[in-house]
Amino acid sequence: MTNSNPSNPTPPPLDRRKFLKAASFGALAMSFAHLPDFFKQEKMGIVVHSYGVRWQSKTASDKYPAFMDAIDFMKHCHAIGAGGIQVGVRDWKEDFAKKVRDHRERLGLYLEGSIALPKKQGDVASFDHEVKSAREAGASVLRTVSLGPRRYEALHSYHEFQEFQNNALTALQLVEPVLKKYRVRLAVENHKDWRAQELVDILKKVDSEWIGVTLDFGNSLALLEDPLYTANTLAPFVFSTHIKDMAVDQYEKGFLLSEVPLGQGILDLQAIARLCRQHNPKVTFNLEMITRNPLEIPCLTHGYWTTFEGVSGMELAPVLKLVREKKTTLPRIDKLNAEELLAEEEKNVTLSLDFSKNTLIFN
Template identity: 30%
Template sequence: MKIGIETESFHLFFQYKKMNILDFIKKAAEIGFEGVELNMIPGWGIDDDLGQMGPDTKENLDAIRDEIKKYGLYAEIDTNGTDEISLKKAIRVAHHIGANVIRTYIRFDKFDSEVYKQTTEDLKNIVSELKKYRIKIALENHEYEISDELISIVEEVNSHWVGLHYDFGNAMMAWEEPVEAAKKMAKYTYTTHFKDHIIVKDDESDYGYVVCGVPAGTGNINLDECFKIMVENSPLERINMEMCFPYCTNFKREPGAGGVNKVGEGTFKIEEAPYDRSIIKPLQYYYPHKAVDDKTLEKMMQDQLDGAQKGYLYLKSLRDKYCR
């Protein structure tokens, strides 16, 4: 089992132009990771056409491909949406740099299960393109979706080229226990985001609490059990870490949607916020420029780097424990 890292693990570095994609690939190799999962979704501070990957040019993609080969890493791609234009673009980019798995997710502004019908048709329609380039699509449980809903889509598509992406933490935003999601999703899973979460009180949030990312091994998700389930029941040959820290987000479904009805126990135990609330509030973590001074921002970036390094050691320890 090889272990890799997703670019979002350094999202602050990308947002504030302290790192580009080639820097990231080098840093991943220096830490010890054996692969990279590259996010091509534009966002605040990341306005190139390929997001954290930079400009959509042959020269840039050649450089990315060559840097990955230089360090002997595997590569995967992260995108979003299931429409033909989005997926064909991701397939083109993946093929160019030598990636054979693409993570995508359903775009929601507000949850609507009717979207699943179109998602299913979109994925059926892209199968021939996936076969042509020998690339798999992995549909993620991306905060809104519970495992049973995604499994229904994959089973209806019924293609070797379309499976699931298991995010170790995102089930919580849909009130689903990550261990239970792992049990259901494992046999369909082609790639992952390995991460850890806690629950934090927040009066400005939809339900009075938010899900908060923390470095792997410091939160309340039973990562040991989830990892073991994936090793024993999935076709995975790689585990990718996406350390969402510093990061907090709202619950996206109503309590009980995924089987959990309230916070307070086990995985959903309430913890203290990672940062002093008088300095920065939880829902400001992802875009801290709106709230903090340069000194605090520098500390958050150092925390992110330290967390990625600690996360690697924790993930490696699980690999050493369960994989021979």
């Protein structure tokens, strides 16, 4: 898709200079239309969700042993040539955080954490502990999500969506002092919950140099947004990314959406990556290649639309046109046994790593 969107034109870079300066990227980020080699990330990182099958797996496998903790995960990612990891930091004790730090430094990897937002004031102490542990291990960026489930599955009216917005804003306001105390940035993902401008509006209300975005390259399609439009809107606030490629197919209630190895899908990965680098030369590219059955996006049903206001058929039509033109047979895991599923997951990750080394701008 292009970033042409009649009802959602590419937005102006609102507050971009102010935001980047506050986030310590400064005017440097705006000075290069084509970034020199020393700004390019040498190796892509890996999100733990890329190993959703193998992470703490109960399957006994000699070839694909389970990753029981962040250190197991880190060692494997280093062995296959990744540059870093993004992994959950919940319940990390001080001694474990120090072990993660030691392994990370020895292997020369970067670390990003994944963390849940507090639901109420009483949860902030736990959040504080997790941020402190992550910082001790060497993480300066933590990815989070505001909702968790998909918007069109978890919410059933625009009123419910407004409540979600208010709760998300409150949570971000609660954690801002913690982030400032430990000098750790929180990156909110567009996780099939926020449309791009909705997320920007929340960030502007929080107005903190410590809170920005994890830009997921493909999630926006599920909410009928052109990925390039989403990238243009969110890149001025980007701290981290989930890089993925997507393939599509039709089904009776809308369309199917599936992660595929990088370079095998429909996304303009190079263009989105370039936008992120342009706005933040320090941004990380973290592979989220989830091996699973296709997701159903029921955009032709009434229930799908109940949480939206001001979204029209003008935005649905281009997506359905894209699906019709680019539809393909999507990968499924139904018939794979446990060992075959582990093998498929590893293949998808390594194919994506190879593509990133040979093709993308952060070689």
